[in-house]
Amino acid sequence: MILPSILLLVAHTLGANIECGVRPLYDSRTRYSRIIGGQEAEVGEFPWQVSIQDKGHHFCGGSIISEWWILTVAHCFYSDEIPPIELTVIVGANDLTTSSMEIQVANIIRHKNFQRLTMDNDIALLRLAKPISFDDLTVPVCLPLHPTPSSWHECWVAGWGITNSADKGSMKTDLMKVPMRITDWKECIKVFPKLTTNMLCAAYDNESYDACQGDSGGPLVCNTEPGKKWYQVGIISWGKSCGQKGSPGIYTLLSNYTLWIEKIAQIEGKPLDTKRPRIVVKKKTRGRSQSSKCPALGYPQSWLLSCLLPCVLLRALSNWE
Ligand SMILES: *[C@@H]1O[C@H](CO)[C@@H](O)[C@H](O)[C@H]1NC(C)=O
Ligand SMILES: *[C@@H]1O[C@H](CO)[C@@H](O)[C@H](O)[C@H]1NC(C)=O
Secondary structure (H helix, E strand, O other): OOOHHHHHHHHHHHOOOOOOOHHHHHHHOOOOOOOOOOOOOOOOOOOEEEEEEEEEEEEEEEEEEEOOOOEEHHHHHOOOOOOOOHHHEEEEOOOOOOOEEEEEEEEEOOOOOOOOOOOOOOOOEEOOOOOOOOOOOEOOEEEOOOOOOOOHHHHHHHHOOOOOOOOOOHOEEEOEEEEEEEHHHHHHHOOOOOOOOOOOEEEOOEEEEEEEEOOOOOOOEEOOOOOOOOEEEEEEEEOOOOOOOOOOOEEEEHHHHHHHHHHHHHOOOOOOOOHHHHOOOOOOOOOOOOOOOOOOOOOOOOOOOOOOOOOOOOOOOOOOO
């Protein structure tokens, strides 16, 4: 009798404190081929991916970084008039038409230095009204590695996209994925003169592939080795018009904001690491370097900007010039 209860306890503990960046369901399956290009994501392949919805309409992507927090971009919340109570976050779903876990948002925190014109500091956090319970389909992504590895093994973006917010029929309900390659910042600023040091560029891995990159606010995730943990390195922010071959997309460079994220989480009373020190006893505490500067905290004014512009294929990238 004792043994099963211990096992149960262990299982429960693991469930509540799942490691970040793992894909329990996806990686346990046998895979025979890996198609490269834009295609439907498999169930459990991006378990940190969320759909942010306003009264049931998908309008931006986001990622789970802890049981209380969703990471996304500031430009999705252009108006102070969106009351958090109207927003919900769908977790653990690939197909948005199936019923899935829906959680209400308690607070929207945009970076107070978000600049509408340059898109600098395009980052926001959503505090959930209740914590996510993690399982095979809902897993937090790891925050960036410090220092940033000189090269990544694989990078992906995913998103649902939408062509017309008023017409649910135009919405892509299955999560789509695209392989990405991070491009050199100095090369990218030649194409995008308004690039800031808080941004990174990534292009489609396969240059013959031609699409938008999923939803604003969605994560760019990379791993260092096959089968290893996934780290979020960027947040989909802006770019040139969809359908331009080889044109990189611009992402918020997440490694510049890890301290900002930790500070906000703390101020809001839901720190990122609440459970880790207590339960993951034997593991080393994650050594996150304190080297990156923390941009000031706060709440910006409203911006008139739609996240709902039409686009092709993966669609729904707003702010594409
Ligand atoms: C790039 O995409 C095209 C069209 O989908 C495909 O035929 C080609 O094999 C891909 N190339 C690579 C290197 O994946
Ligand atoms: C952001 O990161 C870049 C590249 O690592 C660095 O040059 C820049 O100073 C950082 N900016 C801030 C505000 O931390």
